[in-house]
Amino acid sequence: ETGVTQSPTHLIKTRGQQVTLRCSSQSGHNTVSWYQQALGQGPQFIFQYYREEENGRGNFPPRFSGLQFPNYSSELNVNALELDDSALYLCASSRGRGTSAQETQYFGPGTRLLVL
């Protein structure tokens, strides 16, 4: 196991609602990245948090937002849910924000979100 945990494991919401997903990083890791994986696709980068600040963002609208806490755990918030937001949401923790080219990201088990 990677030591990265996520909650909840599954979630069903309706269009227009808001959702908060949670991630606890591996001990000693100060960086958390969030990814969205639609069915049949590879994960897509949403954003990264390093020491409580957003450190980079992918091509996702502002209704996707996040937080990182002093213990380096993190939240992903999605407002105004759309049907296309149905996906597996993965968080990954790493020791640093990527100044080393070989920094390894360790993934949590994911939260499966279904929007009806």
Added chain:
Amino acid sequence: RKEVEQDPGPFNVPEGATVAFNCTYSNSASQSFFWYRQDCRKEPKLLMSVYSSGNEDGRFTAQLNRASQYISLLIRDSKLSDSATYLCVVNPSLSGGYNKLIFGAGTRLAVHP
């Protein structure tokens, strides 16, 4: 054009077979390269990093060709437990100062008895 492209498969092979997966990437400034394995309904797990000189880990061999922007993974003596989706992953650049992984859509492998 997708940033990382893979043949989606599926590759159906018998136990003991040798199978090769290929991947191309579009950003020539990419810094680091990986193969991840993802079992059905599970998270991706790092299989191996890929180095310019090529590297081997047991039955698995990874190759990188920077000039052609091409990455490969060779699995020898396939086992039933190798059945999974194999994701080609690229870290495009350090210029943004963050560690963003770009994933291909994955290649499915099914090993049968």
